[in-house]
Amino acid sequence: MTFDGRVSVVVATRDRRDELLRTVYHLLTLPERPHVVVVDNASSDGTPEALSRLFPEVEVVALSENLAAAGRTVGVRLCSTPYVAFADDDSWWEPGSLRRAADLLDAHPRTGLLAGRVLLGPAGREDPVCRLMAGSPLPGDPDLPGPAVLGFVACAAVVRREAYLEAGGFERRLFWGEEELLAADMAAAGWGLCYVPELVARHHPSPLRDARANRRRAVRNALLTGWLRRPVPVALGRSLRVLRSSLRDPDARAGLAAALAGLPWALRGRRPLPPPVEAGFRLLEAGG
Numbered sequence: 001m002t003f004d005g006r007v008s009v010v011v012a013t014r015d016r017r018d019e020l021l022r023t024v025y026h027l028l029t030l031p032e033r034p035h036v037v038v039v040d041n042a043s044s045d046g047t048p049e050a051l052s053r054l055f056p057e058v059e060v061v062a063l064s065e066n067l068a069a070a071g072r073t074v075g076v077r078l079c080s081t082p083y084v085a086f087a088d089d090d091s092w093w094e095p096g097s098l099r100r101a102a103d104l105l106d107a108h109p110r111t112g113l114l115a116g117r118v119l120l121g122p123a124g125r126e127d128p129v130c131r132l133m134a135g136s137p138l139p140g141d142p143d144l145p146g147p148a149v150l151g152f153v154a155c156a157a158v159v160r161r162e163a164y165l166e167a168g169g170f171e172r173r174l175f176w177g178e179e180e181l182l183a184a185d186m187a188a189a190g191w192g193l194c195y196v197p198e199l200v201a202r203h204h205p206s207p208l209r210d211a212r213a214n215r216r217r218a219v220r221n222a223l224l225t226g227w228l229r230r231p232v233p234v235a236l237g238r239s240l241r242v243l244r245s246s247l248r249d250p251d252a253r254a255g256l257a258a259a260l261a262g263l264p265w266a267l268r269g270r271r272p273l274p275p276p277v278e279a280g281f282r283l284l285e286a287g288g
Contacts, residue, residue, distance in 0.1 A: 004032040006083055006102035007158065010075035013089035014041035014066055017050050019206055024055050026092035026202075032099050034085070037078055039063065039071040069154065069178045073169035076161060084164065087201070088155040091118075094200040101158040101199050104145045111144055112163030112191025113183070115152035116199030127203070129153060133195035137287045138280050146194035150183050150280050156201035163191040173265060174221045176214070181225045187277045188229075212251055219255025220262070227266040229273050230281070 009027050013020045020038070027036050037059045040048050048062040061074055076084050083105050085098055093116075101114050118127035129151075138148040154170075157179075167185040170178045183193055219242055226235035239259075246253035273281070 008079040012071040020089040069170040070172035091155040116156035223259035
C-alpha cells in the first residue's frame with residue numbers, strides 16, 4: 001500500500017453499527033490509506049465503542065445530539081488534509097479513486113467539488129443520477145476536469161476542504177437530503193463542481209433507510225432551498241406544485257407542512273444566487 005496524505009474520509013452515522021463497521025473496513029483497506037473520521041450522531045447502539053475497539057486507527061467523534069448531515073462539517077474541521085471525501089455508513093470508495101481525485105484537484109485549483117459515479121448494491125447498478133450528471137447541459141468549462149454540475153450525491157463527493165468550509169458546509173436545519181443548497185452556495189462563491197465518472201463509490205443502501213421519511217424530507221428541503229436561494233417566482237412555483245400534489249400525496253402534504261414551519265427561518269436567511277448560477281439552475285430545470 002502507498003500512503004497518500006492528501007485526502008481524508010469523513011463518515012456521518014447514526015444507529016447503523018454493523019453496516020458502518022463494514023464500510024470502515026473497506027475504507028481502511030484502500031491503497032491510499034486515508035485518515036478516516038467517523039462522526040457519530042448520538043447513536044444508541046454502541047457505535048463509538050465498537051469502532052474504538054475494532055478500529056483504533058479511526059478518529060471517532062461521539063456527538064451528544066443528532067446533527068445529521070451537518071455532522072460531516074464537524075469531521076471536515078478536524079481534517080488536516082486539503083481534500084475530504086465523504087462516505088455514508090453504507091458506502092465506500094473503490095481503490096484508486098481518492099488518489100485520482102487528489103490529482104485532479106491539485107491540477108484544477110478552481111474546482112471545489114468532484115462528484116463521482118455511484119454503483120448500487122452487489123450488482124453494481126449505476127445510480128440513474130449519474131446519467132443526468134454525465135449529460136449535464138451546463139456550458140463546458142476548461143478549468144474543470146469533467147462536465148459542470150450543480151448537484152451531487154454526498155456519498156460520492158470529494159471536496160476541497162477550503163471551498164467546503166467557505167460555503168458553510170451542510171446546513172444543519174435541512175438534516176439530510178441537503179446537497180442542492182451546498183452546491184448552490186459553492187457555485188455562488190466561485191467554485192466549480194463537476195462530474196468525474198472514473199471516481200467510483202459503492203453504495204449498498206441500508207434496509208434501515210425510511211423511504212417515506214426521505215421523500216417527505218426531500219419535499220421540505222426543495223421548498224426551503226427555493227425560498228433561501230431562488231427568485232420568488234421560482235420558489236413560489238415549487239410551492240404551488242407541491243401544494244397541488246399534496247391533495248393526493250400524504251408524503252408531499254407532510255413535506256409541505258414541515259416546509260411551512262421552517263419558512264420564517266428560510267426568509268430570514270434568504271440570499272438569491274448570482275445571475276450566472278441562477279441561469280445554470282434554470283438550464284438544468286429546463287432540460288429536466
